[in-house]
Every structure is written in C-alpha cells, then in structure tokens.
Amino acid sequence: MELKYLIISLTLVITVSAEKKSYEGYRLYNVVPKDDAAVDILKDVQRRGLGEFWEDEFGVNHTVKVMVPPGKVADYNNYVKTGNIVSKEVIADIQRVIDDQLKPALNRFSQSYLSYSWTEYHNLDRLNAWLDELAKNHPGIVTTVTMGKSVLENDIKGIIINYNPERENPLIGVLEGTLHAREWISTATITWIIKEFLTSTDPAIRALAENFEWHIFPVVNPDGYRYTFTTNRMWRKNRSPANITSCASAGVEDDMSSGVDLNRNFGFEWMTVGASQDPCSNLFAGPGPFSEPESRAIRDYVLRLKDKGEIIYYIAIHSYTQLIVVPYSHVSLDDSLLSGNYGDMYEVAIRGADALKRRFGTEYRVGLSADVMYKMSGTSFDWVKYAANVPITYLLELRDLGEFGFLLPANQIIPTGLETMDALVEMDRTTRNLGYYQYRSSGVSAVCSVVVVMFGVIVALFG
Numbered sequence: 001m002e003l004k005y006l007i008i009s010l011t012l013v014i015t016v017s018a019e020k021k022s023y024e025g026y027r028l029y030n031v032v033p034k035d036d037a038a039v040d041i042l043k044d045v046q047r048r049g050l051g052e053f054w055e056d057e058f059g060v061n062h063t064v065k066v067m068v069p070p071g072k073v074a075d076y077n078n079y080v081k082t083g084n085i086v087s088k089e090v091i092a093d094i095q096r097v098i099d100d101q102l103k104p105a106l107n108r109f110s111q112s113y114l115s116y117s118w119t120e121y122h123n124l125d126r127l128n129a130w131l132d133e134l135a136k137n138h139p140g141i142v143t144t145v146t147m148g149k150s151v152l153e154n155d156i157k158g159i160i161i162n163y164n165p166e167r168e169n170p171l172i173g174v175l176e177g178t179l180h181a182r183e184w185i186s187t188a189t190i191t192w193i194i195k196e197f198l199t200s201t202d203p204a205i206r207a208l209a210e211n212f213e214w215h216i217f218p219v220v221n222p223d224g225y226r227y228t229f230t231t232n233r234m235w236r237k238n239r240s241p242a243n244i245t246s247c248a249s250a251g252v253e254d255d256m257s258s259g260v261d262l263n264r265n266f267g268f269e270w271m272t273v274g275a276s277q278d279p280c281s282n283l284f285a286g287p288g289p290f291s292e293p294e295s296r297a298i299r300d301y302v303l304r305l306k307d308k309g310e311i312i313y314y315i316a317i318h319s320y321t322q323l324i325v326v327p328y329s330h331v332s333l334d335d336s337l338l339s340g341n342y343g344d345m346y347e348v349a350i351r352g353a354d355a356l357k358r359r360f361g362t363e364y365r366v367g368l369s370a371d372v373m374y375k376m377s378g379t380s381f382d383w384v385k386y387a388a389n390v391p392i393t394y395l396l397e398l399r400d401l402g403e404f405g406f407l408l409p410a411n412q413i414i415p416t417g418l419e420t421m422d423a424l425v426e427m428d429r430t431t432r433n434l435g436y437y438q439y440r441s442s443g444v445s446a447v448c449s450v451v452v453v454m455f456g457v458i459v460a461l462f463g
C-alpha cells in the first residue's frame with residue numbers, strides 16, 4: 001500500500017516536471033457574465049477544460065479573462081453562447097505576447113543602475129546578483145538579508161536600506177514583492193523603488209529613503225517566480241509538491257496542484273472566504289494556516305521587526321487592475337472599523353492615488369477588497385495588519401486594467417515605477433501629517449545634542 005502510493009506519487013512528480021509550457025495558439029477572451037446563471041455557466045468553462053481564467057474569483061458584470069487552448073476554440077464559443085455572456089477575443093496568440101514581454105523595450109525611457117535595468121524583466125538570478133552588487137556599492141547603507149528558504153530551498157532574499165544604522169527604535173517600512181509568481185511588474189517596480197531610494201536627488205524621495213529603515217523583498221515566492229521563467233509563464237502559487245493530485249475533474253493540468261496560494265495561507269481568518277481547499281485551484285489555501293515555508297518566513301520576519309522598531313508601512317505589491325486595497329479583506333464596509341484606522345488608511349490611499357494619477361493619468365481605485373474586488377482571507381497584508389498592528393498597510397494591484405494583465409509590456413516598467421513612487425511620497429506626506437510618526441533623523445538628534453550642550457554651558461556659567 002505504502003509502496004503503491006509512493007509509485008503513484010513519483011509518477012505524478014515525473015509527469016508534472018515537464019518542459020516549458022507553450023501558449024502558442026491560445027486565445028484570450030474578455031468575458032462579462034450578465035447574471036448569476038451566466039456566472040455559473042462561465043465557471044463550468046474551466047471545469048469542462050474549455051479554458052482557464054486569469055481571475056481568481058468573479059461575479060455578475062465582472063470582466064473575466066479566459067485562456068482557450070487552440071483545440072477548444074469552437075467548443076468554447078458554442079458553450080458560452082448557451083448563456084447570457086458577452087465574449088470578445090482580445091489576444092489571438094498568447095505565446096506571442098509572452099515572447100514580446102521578454103524583449104527589451106525601446107522607448108524614450110532608458111535607465112539602468114549597475115547590472116540592472118528597467119527596460120526589460122529580469123529573472124531571479126539576475127535580481128539576486130544585483131542585490132549583492134548594491135550591498136557592495138553602498139557599504140554601511142545597504143545589506144542583503146535572507147528572510148528564509150522556499151519549499152525548493154531557494155533563498156527569499158531582500159535588502160535593508162538604512163542611512164542611519166546607529167539610530168535606535170527606527171521607523172520601519174516593508175515592501176513585499178511577487179508573492180504571486182506571474183505578477184512580474186511587482187518585482188520590476190520594487191527594484192525601481194530601491195534604485196530611487198539609493199540614487200534619487202529629489203528631496204521628497206531622499207527624505208522617505210533616509211528617515212526609514214527599509215526592508216525590501218522584491219520576490220517572496222522565488223520558486224514560483226523562477227517557474228514563470230523556466231516552465232509556465234502563467235504560474236501564480238508557490239511550488240509545494242505536498243498536495244499533488246489529479247486535476248482532471250477541475251479541468252486543469254495535474255501540475256496545477258503542485259502549489260499553494262501564499263496569499264491565502266496566512267493565519268488570519270484562514271479559509272473563511274475567497275479561498276479554496278482544492279489543490280487544483282489557484283486559490284488553494286494549503287492544508288493549514290502557515291503550512292508553507294514562504295508564509296512562515298514572512299510571519300517570523302515581521303514579528304522580529306516589530307520588536308526591533310516601529311513598523312509604519314507594510315505594502316504588498318501585486319498586479320493587475322490598479323487598486324490600493326485597504327484591510328481587512330474578509331469584511332464589508334459595515335465592518336471596516338475592525339482594522340482600527342480604516343478612515344486614515346483610506347485617506348492616505350486616496351491622496352496617494354491622486355498623486356499617482358498626476359503624472360500619466362493612470363487611475364487607481366481605493367477600498368476594501370470586498371468593494372474593489374471580492375472578499376478574501378488568509379492574505380499576508382491582512383495578517384500583518386492584525387498581528388503587527390502596522391498603521392499603514394496595503395495591497396497594491398499595479399498596472400494595467402487588463403489590456404495585457406500579467407503580460408504587461410516592458411515599456412511600461414519605468415512609467416509604472418515613476419507613478420508608484422509619486423504615490424508613495426504623497427502617502428508618506430499624508431501619514432506624517434496625520435501624526436503617525438515624526439522624523440527621527442540624525443539631523444534632529446544633532447540639534448538636540450547642541451541644545452543639551454548649550455544648556456549645560458549656560459548652567460555651568462550662571463548656575
């Protein structure tokens with residue numbers, strides 16, 4: 001019995017570790033279900049193996065993206081005709097767009113720093129090499145840090161930027177990137193922010209960089225990120241093989257079951273809403289809260305940071321749909337006060353979105369997940385808000401609104417970086433104005449020391 005199970009497991013492992021998945025001839029459709037019956041029919045599209053969704057969850061009047069394999073196009077079209085569903089082809093060959101995304105951009109923006117650039121997307125090895133380079137080129141300011149190891153023993157690597165290492169009880173900001181593997185613009189934007197923090201001469205950016213101790217992790221799901229370069233561009237989850245099973249009844253390949261959705265795996269409201277217990281789902285929350293080493297690494301790191309200083313910001317960066325999502329994600333607006341300072345977080349986010357729009361006109365929506373997407377649970381940013389009581393905590397969904405979605409062309413990396421930086425600067429200004437913190441720069445302590453010395457001199461002279 002044991003041996004039989006082992007052989008089955010091994011066979012599954014062998015069949016899933018296939019070569020790079022091609023999306024040649026796959027078509028992408030934009031679909032809008034107009035009523036509940038249409039939603040049900042649409043959900044059956046995937047179960048019948050006629051297509052695979054880009055969205056995790058959807059409802060009436062939501063625009064859903066469906067990838068349809070080349071041999072299923074006629075069946076798919078016939079099937080959606082049975083419901084009150086509008087389906088429009090938006091990409092005729094998904095592989096072509098995937099290939100295009102890997103080409104360096106030729107546009108008016110051209111920028112690089114050391115070995116890294118923002119005219120193309122970079123894989124995990126290039127990223128990690130650049131982080132090492134930063135530490136070497138900014139001694140005393142940048143240090144690399146490993147948060148922990150992934151399921152497949154890759155380092156979850158990041159950097160600490162600290163312009164004032166001797167300060168005690170520092171203000172801390174955390175940026176979490178690419179928890180979902182296929183959301184490449186997250187990593188690209190976070191590396192842009194790192195570059196700006198280290199090289200910008202803009203006084204507002206300098207203040208934001210230097211008054212905080214920044215803990216920045218461009219990829220917290222290294223196995224998944226690597227897998228999107230080597231094997232399947234559309235991969236979302238981690239690469240845990242612990243729950244592998246047959247996915248025939250779910251209408252997807254068995255490989256879909258070798259991974260947990262890390263943004264459903266955290267131990268706050270775990271598995272209560274917008275998550276799945278089916279390993280074949282993209283929303284698989286794992287066998288239990290914090291079952292995955294990646295989510296445990298984030299948990300333990302944040303709890304250690306909480307003892308070290310005052311965490312003011314925790315921003316988890318995803319894509320796409322241009323949103324600033326405010327915690328908590330399992331509640332409706334009636335219960336928004338549960339998070340303690342929803343009103344302030346909302347105001348900070350709205351001002352950030354306004355600033356973001358000024359540069360290129362890009363519009364972001366702000367609100368609870370229930371309002372701007374759907375309810376969900378077990379997410380990293382909700383857990384951080386709850387467990388570490390971080391005042392300003394968001395999940396950002398970057399560009400675009402769905403024209404390219406996860407396959408955002410490389411010529412949008414720099415514009416996305418520029419406008420996101422605008423938002424962060426304005427958010428910080430608002431957060432400070434609301435009284436969440438005061439700068440504790442070395443300049444301030446120097447002024448304090450001068451005052452103390454002068455007071456001492458005055459006492460000595462006249463005392």
Ligand SMILES: [Zn+2]
Pocket residue numbers: 179180183318319
């Ligand atoms: Zn995501």
